Amino acid sequence: MSIAGALNSAVSSLYAQSQALSNIADNLSNSGTTAYKANSTSFESLVASSGSSSSGGVTSSTRSNNSAQGLLTATSSETDLAIDGEGYFVVSTTTDGTGSSYYTRNGEFEIDNEGYLVNGDYYLMGWETDEDGNIMGGTSESSLVAIDTDAYQSSVGATTEIDMQANLPADAAVGDTFSTTVEVYDSLGTSSTMEVTWEKTDENTWEMSFSDPTVSSTGVDGGDTSTTAIELTFNEDGSLASTNPDPATISISDWSTGAADSTITLNLGTVGKSDGLTQLSSDSSEPSITIDSISQDGLAYGSLSGVEITDDGSVVASYTNGESRTIYKIPVATFGNENGLQEMSGGVYASTNTSGTSIIQEAGSGSAGSINGGYLESSTTDTSEEFSRMLSAQQAYSASSQILSTASDMFDTLMSAVR
Known part of the structure; x- marks a missing residue:
């Protein structure tokens, strides 16, 4: 391997370790982010050409681990949600179903001033149910609507x-x-x-x-x-x-x-x-x-007093007249390759050709996980492990920089000999 080859290897190492440090920084900065999935860095060797002294250095890539389960922690809000097991909540940027569907495990939902369950700019989607809690209009993704508690603000019964x-x-x-x-x-x-x-x-x-x-x-x-x-x-x-x-x-x-x-x-x-x-x-x-x-x-007039979510994804409305009834069911979306989802800001993902299309199921059925109301999923970042990786990246980066310095000295020696 020539001095130039050594320089190339060292430069590729510097870039690869920089990317590793970037992933470590992302993981540590999101150690408190709800449902954040810590990424890891994968390294692969590069070969510039065939031969006994060939060298090309190293390349790195970010490896997603979306399937990792974070710890579920109890909260004081009944509209906080966490999935125990596989799957994602379906969310949309519109209430009328015309927007694209996105997917998230960040269950920090709250009721906005219009009565919708939202997380930031995203509306939680669900299936409407009849008075007996049965899903109306089918269980496909096209049947999903934004969950609107204002549509069920009062209750009476003959x-x-x-x-x-x-x-x-x-x-x-x-x-x-x-x-x-x-x-x-x-x-x-x-x-x-x-x-x-x-x-x-x-x-x-x-x-x-x-x-x-x-x-x-x-x-x-x-x-x-x-x-x-x-x-x-x-x-x-x-x-x-x-x-x-x-x-x-x-x-x-x-x-x-x-x-x-x-x-x-x-x-x-x-x-x-x-x-x-x-x-x-x-x-x-x-x-x-x-x-x-x-x-x-029969029931006298009653106003909406609270909303809670059960393990099967039922959105249960409670009224001041004592009535409780299921008004929506929240589905869970699963994927053939969830690590192929495209990550977006806010803990939201978009489907890709790599992830495959979503499979919409009732919570707790098939491969879909159960929904826990009043809980949130913690970040999967392990801070002690990330600090260990940081030290390794720092040492590898320092060693690669020494290769650059040594190769520079060797070039100076060569140039002095020529002169």
């Missing part, structure tokens, strides 16, 4: 079912009549009270009928009940024998609040069992109806 557990006095006389009340809600969340009339019409036979609803807050007539009396029969052991009609329902129309008409199903118990209405002796000189429980599924 009563659709009433469950009753009560005992009708078997020792009541035929023709005896009793009254109870039940609360119902219309589709606008208005509470009304209905009077329930119970009349014993024959042995082991009763009729129940419902009055028109009265608005609880004003006492005015709330609507029209068009349901005819419901016939109830009981077995000799006091268990429910039948209802007519079956199932028993209530129909309410012309709500004074302008709400939609209501059809309410009455769950009065299982035929042959005592899990609903029963007819047993009251063992009293003045028989009366004993109400064990009356419940209904």
Whole structure:
């Protein structure tokens, strides 16, 4: 190898170690950055030509390690997210789906002034769900929309079912009549009270009928009940024998609040069992109806009080009326070669031909990791390891600079001999 070859090798080493130091500096400066993936430097030898004394030096390249899992740490924010396992959150620069999709493990999301879950300039994307938490419109990437909590700022629910557990006095006389009340809600969340009339019409036979609803807050007539009396029969052991009609329902129309008409199903118990209405002796000189429980599924108006994310990526909205329901599902994107993703500022990545296209899955299914709400993923930088690499790079750089100095002295000697 000639002196010129030695110079070339030394220069290539200086450049390679400079790149290694640059990667070390990036890693150390991002040791506290959420979900940062520490890069390493890969060195390869260069051969200038064939022969026993050939030399070309060294070349270096940055090696990504996107698949490394950082430590998950708890935070005080329920909208902070971390993926435990493989995959990335899908984000976009637009809310209407016209922008390109990007991918990140930086889960420092917060609700902006328009109600969107954002991380900087990026909107978190998810699938909309129905009232039962089922995904609507398919589970492809094209079905993703920006998660908008403002679209679910309030919650109401019309009563659709009433469950009753009560005992009708078997020792009541035929023709005896009793009254109870039940609360119902219309589709606008208005509470009304209905009077329930119970009349014993024959042995082991009763009729129940419902009055028109009265608005609880004003006492005015709330609507029209068009349901005819419901016939109830009981077995000799006091268990429910039948209802007519079956199932028993209530129909309410012309709500004074302008709400939609209501059809309410009455769950009065299982035929042959005592899990609903029963007819047993009251063992009293003045028989009366004993109400064990009356419940209904309607809800008054409630405003959004909080948002949390579960392990399967469900975005659960909580309301002041006590309701909690899933409004979106956050997917996880995986790649055939995630180390081939193009890194961008802010911990965001773009797909490339090397990484392959994204595979969108529900969190926790297939190869996709689970989502942890209220957690963030720490940087994978190991500071002690980076300092060790820094010392190695410094020593190699210093040695290469000595080669340059020695080669320069040798050239000076050669030039002196010529003169």
